[in-house]
Each structure stands twice: as C-alpha cells, then as structure tokens.
Amino acid sequence: MKFFYHINNNFEAGCDEAGRGSLSGPVVAAAVIFKKNYRNKWINDSKQLNVKQREELRLIIEKEAISWAVAFVSEKTIDKINILNASILAMHQALDALKMIPDFILVDGNRFKPYKNIPFETIIGGDAKYLSIAAASILAKTHRDEYMIKLHEEFPEYDWKNNKGYPTPNHRKALVKFGITPHHRKSYNLIPPIQTKLDL
DSSP: OOOOOOOSSEEEEEEEEOTTSSSSSSSEEEEEEEOOTOOOOOOOOGGSSOOOHHHHHHHHHHHHSSSEEEEEHHHHHHHHHHHOOOOOOOOHHHHSSSSOOOOEEEEEEOOOOOOOOBBEEEEEGGGBBHHHHHHOOOOOOOOHHHHHHHHHOOOOGHHHHHTOOOOOOHHHHHHHHOOTTTTTTTTOOOOTTTTTTOOO
C-alpha cells in the first residue's frame, strides 16, 4: 500500500477515532506525528488488521512516533453533544495532548472543526492513504478495545470483550434481558422498536 505525506510540512499530525457506532463506552481518538519520510510497510487501516497485528503495531507506533496521544470522550458527553461533536472533541483533546504543535493536521473522514488556526485536510478513507492517519486508527482502536475489555469484567452479560459495545445480536439480547448500564449511550437507539422479548 502506498502512503502519502504532505512534503511541505515538518510536523504533520494524523487523526482518527474509534467507537462512533458503538452502543456503549466512550469514543476514542488518537493523534500521531512521525518524523518526516518515516516509513513502515506494516502500518495500515486498523480495520484491515487482526488483533495481534494491531497490538504489535501499537507498540511500534508508540515507540517510533515523534509524538502521539489518545483521548477519551465519555458516553455522557456523547449523549449531550452528539457523536459527531464528541468525535471531533476527542480529536482536539488528542491534539492538545501532543508534546508539540503540528503544522498540519490530516483527519480521516469528511468532518472536522478548526483547531488553533492550524491548516487541516479531511480525507475520506484517509486511514488507507496516509501513514499518520493509519497509525492513529490503530492507537484509537487498541486503546478503546482495551478499555471495553476492562468494562466487560464489570458487565459480562453484554459480551463487551468480544463486541466492544457494538450492536451485535448478543448485545441486543442482553439489553432486552438486563436493561441498560451507566456505560450505554442513552441517545442511541439501543433496542429497536421491532425487537421484543418474543422476537429474541
């Protein structure tokens, strides 16, 4: 896979998030800055990697990036400001936590809000095109998965260690049987109207 870099920038931060479609837990964003012309042929969109690959690359990224940061925005905030705004807030918070100010920001997707007057570009499918965004997708995914596995220990009925809060059939069945938890996003359609106890 060929990854691109904006050649005029010395400190380019890639941003991505994980957990937008989940029914529970936080949305997590990461920001990553590599040295100019950094290369790693294994880094890819996190969705194209298996668990073992993501975990191994997480360690490499955290070691070899010039700077990286991860930020969590809670389900309560998601319910208050909606998932789009919460995702952008998480990316801003990740950028805040970097140890240097980037001179350009690359964002996966097509929505973002200006950050400290730093120029930025949104790229649909950017995690498959830009190395820094791909790395951010890996960090956001692995840090969020780790968090959801810990939550599973408190609420094993919902199978979060496997579904990470996403709307799988087992997760939906648990919602009908056990109800919602403090970690569920109340603004989401947690139990579709057509699903009842008889349906499940």
